[in-house]
Amino acid sequence: MSQLRQQLREILVKLGGKSEFSDSQDVFATSIVRSMNLLELICFLEDMYRIEISQRDVFDGNLKSVDRMLAFLVDRRPELATCA
């Protein structure tokens, strides 16, 4: 498993308290991410990968699953592709 993917899974497990979810699974539908820890997730991604996340990014479903987050991060920071 790639380093980036592993990091994303770790933060989601820490936030949601569940480890049984696939990389394509909707983390909102499965209640892994809820109102409060969504903000934690956004702050984590912004601090860790030095990006800025807007409302539109959230509405467009970029944080919906591990796969989508991964694609989003690589899109914002192409150099992360080597870790993905």
Added chain:
Amino acid sequence: MAAIVENWGPERGRPRRATIAETGRVALVLASLLGVLVVLRAAGVTTLLAWTLPVIEDARYPLLFAAYFATWWFARRTSGDARKAALLGGSIATAAIFDATFLALSLVWICGLHALLRRWWLAVAYVVVTYAGAFATVDGDPLVWRWGYLLAVSYTFRIAWLLHQVRLHPGEHVELRDVVLYFVFAPFFVIVPYMIAIPRLDRFCAGLPRHDLEVERSGLRMIAWGIVLSVATWVVREAYGPSVLGLASLARGDYAMGFVHGCFSYMLEHLLLALAIASVLVGMVRVLGIDLGPSFDQPLRAQSVNEWWRRWNTHFRDLLVELFYYPVVMRLRRRRKLAVVLGCASVFLVGSTLFHLPNHVMKRGVVTFPIGVFAESLVVCPLVAFALVKNRETPAKSPARRVLRVLTTLLLVYVAVVIVGRGVQRAVLGAP
């Protein structure tokens, strides 16, 4: 192979073919369901009113259902632009049967809105001026009132989604035909929706050019379920009649029994009726190929007020969350607790009150503040904010505890909405 109709399956990206025989079977099922609804409406079993005033004459229901069926029939056999044209033609015919004047005024107004969409602030100003005009003429010409009332109850929520999505994607062109269809879509003239069945513009447009068999089938199931719930509500009303008993108890000063009957009336009549009408309407939208999720996600299973808010009226909730919650919490995301509390206040005290205002004004014929909704929000907002800040939901393990939690939630919602909300409204405005 003329008997082959091309369709596209959901998210498979390849054609799914339906035979004429299959179309015939679906037509039979759909016609039967619509026929049952016409009979139930004529027999007084269901009102087909979704929290609105009776705006459709009794005699028009069979015609409206027939026009809706014809829309489905002609659209099902086409795809792409031809399908959009069929949906538009059928929807305009349905709207003309509903009210030709209303349709004409709507088309002029929608064209005006569409012309201004590229300049977002002008489009917002156009909407604000329209509402101000409707409020100003609220006790004037009945024709203008009717348009204003339907604007308030039916168009308000779709206007909000449209403006929100245009703001998020400023460069994207939205076709006039799609915008017209978004507002004058056939099902919304058979059951005029208030707060329920609010499709997002992007998902609505995605469902226009192709027919989806799975979405259609689930739509049929939802209509059937709506019929079952309508009959169940009628049985409760006829066999028990909690609202009548509640009012009678209050009239003789027996407030305890009034409370008990009122509680049952709210759960067994009011809520079930809302679920029934929403199920029929969302089903009708889905039968036309629009992938619109249910308006209610089994709210009677909610084990907390927070969960209730997530399950109750999901379309309206999504709208409020995107318009009023995220803008606040995203700005304050480094101060998470404050962000969530202010986000909730923004949703309940500002957003919900604002969205209730047009109906409140147009229904009463006077411009007053929706104090009842505001009072209700004052109760619900801290409960939801506290649960979100606590950020922990542990479902009850034993069935008895689950039932207790469900009943407590229903009781809290009843107290907030009926006792506090309607009570304050009656005390301040002298009307329910």
